Amino acid sequence: MGFVTSKRFPGIKYYTSTQKKINGRFEKCYYIYYKNLLGKVIVEKIGWESEGISAAYAHKIRSERIRKIRLGDEVVTLQQKREQSISFSDFAEQKYLPYSASIKKKYSIKREKQLLHAWINLTIGKKSMQEISILDIESIKCRMFDEGKAPRTVEYAIAVIRQIFNVAIRWNVIKGENPANNIKIQKEDNRRIRFLSKKEVFALFDECRKKGEMVYEVVLLSLSTGMRAGEVASLKWQDIDIDNRTISIKDTKNKVNRTAYMTGKVYEMFKKMQGKAPDDYVFTDVTGNCPHNIARTIGFQRIIKRLGFNNGITDRRNKVVFHSLRHTFASWLAMSGVPIYTIKELMGHKTLAMTERYSHLMPDIKREAIKNIDKMMDMPRRSL
Numbered sequence: 001m002g003f004v005t006s007k008r009f010p011g012i013k014y015y016t017s018t019q020k021k022i023n024g025r026f027e028k029c030y031y032i033y034y035k036n037l038l039g040k041v042i043v044e045k046i047g048w049e050s051e052g053i054s055a056a057y058a059h060k061i062r063s064e065r066i067r068k069i070r071l072g073d074e075v076v077t078l079q080q081k082r083e084q085s086i087s088f089s090d091f092a093e094q095k096y097l098p099y100s101a102s103i104k105k106k107y108s109i110k111r112e113k114q115l116l117h118a119w120i121n122l123t124i125g126k127k128s129m130q131e132i133s134i135l136d137i138e139s140i141k142c143r144m145f146d147e148g149k150a151p152r153t154v155e156y157a158i159a160v161i162r163q164i165f166n167v168a169i170r171w172n173v174i175k176g177e178n179p180a181n182n183i184k185i186q187k188e189d190n191r192r193i194r195f196l197s198k199k200e201v202f203a204l205f206d207e208c209r210k211k212g213e214m215v216y217e218v219v220l221l222s223l224s225t226g227m228r229a230g231e232v233a234s235l236k237w238q239d240i241d242i243d244n245r246t247i248s249i250k251d252t253k254n255k256v257n258r259t260a261y262m263t264g265k266v267y268e269m270f271k272k273m274q275g276k277a278p279d280d281y282v283f284t285d286v287t288g289n290c291p292h293n294i295a296r297t298i299g300f301q302r303i304i305k306r307l308g309f310n311n312g313i314t315d316r317r318n319k320v321v322f323h324s325l326r327h328t329f330a331s332w333l334a335m336s337g338v339p340i341y342t343i344k345e346l347m348g349h350k351t352l353a354m355t356e357r358y359s360h361l362m363p364d365i366k367r368e369a370i371k372n373i374d375k376m377m378d379m380p381r382r383s384l
Helices: 055-071 078-084 088-101 106-124 134-146 151-170 198-211 213-225 229-233 264-273 300-307 323-335 340-347 352-361 363-378
Strands: 012-022 025-035 041-048 246-249 258-261
Touching: 012 055, 025 055, 041 055, 088 106, 088 151, 106 134, 106 151, 134 151, 198 213, 198 300, 213 229, 213 264, 213 323, 258 340, 323 340, 323 352, 340 352
Parallel strands: none
Antiparallel strands: 012 025, 025 041, 246 258
């Protein structure tokens, strides 16, 4: 049944349900409509008769809306009031996460859910979005630090809160400033500094071969090209150009595609493996799908534990993890005298500052460069 315009009360419409009844008759649901300051027609649901709503009551609300508009005051609809009273956890679960899942990778969504359930919702989950303050978010930060969480983890949690509020503000669910904008976290240099020696690499290769050919191939590829775990996992045969000995790395962490170049061992590896369909993944898990966590799929940390590479090491920056293969690739390039800009391009770093962490590994190269100044000084004048 369609809408009916009230003859007694202008600006009021209602429709009659075909299922819900009240006092033996089908129930009416009332709406009001009016123009805002920009001349846009606003249609607002007021409610059902069973909720105590009548045409006269709806007309009263409409009159109040029009009065505020004429005075230039902000009009908050009943729907907006209901949205503003939504709890943080309800908004995060019902609104934010479904939206976030449409634009982010599965791992990011999983991590956001972990932080929401383990830390964020325990403090502000039951509070309405509108009543959460900077102090509430500071308390989350303090509790995470008190329980020994790393600054990067705390920073990630605050970023999730900030993103949720940004979405709520953009969707006009709440008004005002984002309470997470002014939360400061003292950062520490948590960059990993450990890279493998040649002796360790040979021991690693031997152990990987014992576990299986794919384990060895994954480790060889990352160590020889500097590819991240996610880049190795998402690699498809259409990305492999054996003839030109190149690998196209797409959808990278910094959103910039790059090209990796095959070493002799990697070239021979791919020649032996070729024969798959272009859209097939190069490496798959036991189900034949793309490995969600390729380091876990090949049991990398168990191999490192057997080799004892992390024995007695407490500083996480000095521990060997899968990412250490990428770090070793860059470190070996630096030690062999490859220019820092070339290393930047091969690593896919956005800025040269990210690559400069490896510059300390080439002190002899710098000394050799200075010798060129001596050569210039010793040059005979007649040759100038």
